[in-house]
Amino acid sequence: MLETPARIEPLFFDDAVPTVLADLAIELQKAADELGRGLHPESAAELADLVRVMNSYYSNLIEGHNTRPKDIEMALAGAEIDPERRPLALEAKAHVEVQRMIDGRALRNELPSPTSMEFIRWVHRAFYDEMPAEFRYVEKPDGTKVDIVPGEFRTISDHDVAVGRHQPPSSSRVIAFMEWFQKRFAMAEKQASLRIIAIASAHHRLNYIHPFPDGNGRVSRLMSHAMALKAGIGGNGLWSISRGLARGLKDRGEYKRMMDHADSPRQGDRDGRGNLSESALKDFVEWFLTAALDQVRFSTAMFDLTRLEARYRALVKDVVDDKRAPDLVSAVLRHGSLPRGEANFVLKTSERTARNTLSDLVDRGFLKSDTPKAPVRIAFPLDFRERLFPNLFTDADVTVPEPPSLSFR
CATH class of the missing domain: 1.10.3290.10 (Fido-like domain)
Structure with missing residues (x-):
C-alpha cells in the first residue's frame, strides 16, 4: 500500500x-x-x-x-x-x-x-x-x-x-x-x-x-x-x-x-x-x-420569478379566504420586503382592511418579519412546499446509496 x-x-x-x-x-x-x-x-x-x-x-x-x-x-x-x-x-x-x-x-x-x-x-x-x-x-x-x-x-x-x-x-x-x-x-x-x-x-x-x-x-x-x-x-x-x-x-x-x-x-x-x-x-x-x-x-x-409567483398566488387563493391576499404576496415577493404601513397602498383599500389581510398572511406563515412592527418579507412554509416547489424534497421512501461500512483495524 x-x-x-x-x-x-x-x-x-x-x-x-x-x-x-x-x-x-x-x-x-x-x-x-x-x-x-x-x-x-x-x-x-x-x-x-x-x-x-x-x-x-x-x-x-x-x-x-x-x-x-x-x-x-x-x-x-x-x-x-x-x-x-x-x-x-x-x-x-x-x-x-x-x-x-x-x-x-x-x-x-x-x-x-x-x-x-x-x-x-x-x-x-x-x-x-x-x-x-x-x-x-x-x-x-x-x-x-x-x-x-x-x-x-x-x-x-x-x-x-x-x-x-x-x-x-x-x-x-x-x-x-x-x-x-x-x-x-x-x-x-x-x-x-x-x-x-x-x-x-x-x-x-x-x-x-x-x-x-x-x-x-x-x-x-x-x-x-x-x-x-x-x-x-x-x-x-x-x-x-x-x-x-x-x-x-x-x-x-x-x-x-x-x-x-x-x-x-x-x-x-x-x-x-x-x-x-x-x-x-x-x-x-x-x-x-x-x-x-x-x-x-x-x-x-x-x-423562476414568474412561475414561482403564479404558483404562490394559486396556493394563497386556495388557502386564504381573502381575494386581496394573492396581490399582497406578489408585491412582497417582487419587492423583497414591504413596510406594514404601505400594505393599503398596494391593495388600494383601507388601512384596517390591509392590516387584517397582512396579519392573516403572517399568521399562516406566508409572510414573516423580525418584529411585530418591522417590514414583512416573503416566507416559504414547509407545510406547502410541494405546492410551491414540487420535488424539492423527497419525503416518500426512497432508495439512496448505502453509506460505506467502516471497519476499524
Whole structure:
C-alpha cells in the first residue's frame, strides 16, 4: 500500500483538460449566472435559507440518515422534537448552520481557500461542535467507542479505517497527504480553467484520504459548496450539489458507484502518469459536473420569478379566504420586503382592511418579519412546499446509496 502523498495523483489533467469537461464547466458557469436573475435579493435570501435545509436533508440522506424537513426547521427554531427524531434533527441543524456560516463568509469576501487544511478542519469542528452526543463517536468491531474530536484529523492507529474495499492512508500519514492536497489544489484555484473542474476532483480525493474518523462525506459536500462559491458558480445559494449526488442522473446508486470507480488504479501507460486512473477521474468529474448542471437547471426552473409567483398566488387563493391576499404576496415577493404601513397602498383599500389581510398572511406563515412592527418579507412554509416547489424534497421512501461500512483495524 503506497503511503506517499503522490498516491492521490492525478488531481487534474496534466496534458490538457478533456474537451467534454471544459464544455461542461462553461455550461455550468453560464447556467449559474442566470440562476435567481429577476428575484429580489431579499426574496432570494429567503429561498437560499430553504435550499440550505434541502442541502442538509439530502447530504444526511446520503449517509443513510432520513430526517424530515419539518424536524430540521423545528430544530433550527429551537422547538421541542420527539426524542426519537431529535438526534437526526440536530445533526441536520448543524449542517445548515455551518453552510450558513460559509455563505456569510463568502458574502463578506472572507472565505479562505476551501481546500486548505485550515478551512477543512474548521468545517469539521463547526459541524461536530453542534453534533448531538449520539453521533460524536465511532464504534470499533470489539464494541469500544472512540471519541471524535471536532476538527482533528486521524493521527493515531485507533483511527485507521477501511471504507468498503478502499484502504485510506494510515492515520500517521494523514497530515502529509493533506499537506499535498492543500498545496496541489491551491494551484488549481489560481487557474480559471481548473477552478470548476477541481470541485469534482477535490471532492473525491478528500474522501479518498478520509482525513477524519467520521464526517468526511458531509465535510466534502460542504467543501464542494464553498468551492462553488469561490469559483463563481454559487448561483446566489439557490442550488444544492447534495441533491444531485443523492438523486443521481439515472438512479440513486450512482454516487456510490462513481466514487468507487474513481478509486481505480492506473490502467497502463495510456491512463495518465499518476497512481490512480486518469480515465476514471475524467468519468467521475464528467458525472459530477453533469449532476451539478442538472441541479442548477432544476433550480432555475423552480425559482423562476414568474412561475414561482403564479404558483404562490394559486396556493394563497386556495388557502386564504381573502381575494386581496394573492396581490399582497406578489408585491412582497417582487419587492423583497414591504413596510406594514404601505400594505393599503398596494391593495388600494383601507388601512384596517390591509392590516387584517397582512396579519392573516403572517399568521399562516406566508409572510414573516423580525418584529411585530418591522417590514414583512416573503416566507416559504414547509407545510406547502410541494405546492410551491414540487420535488424539492423527497419525503416518500426512497432508495439512496448505502453509506460505506467502516471497519476499524
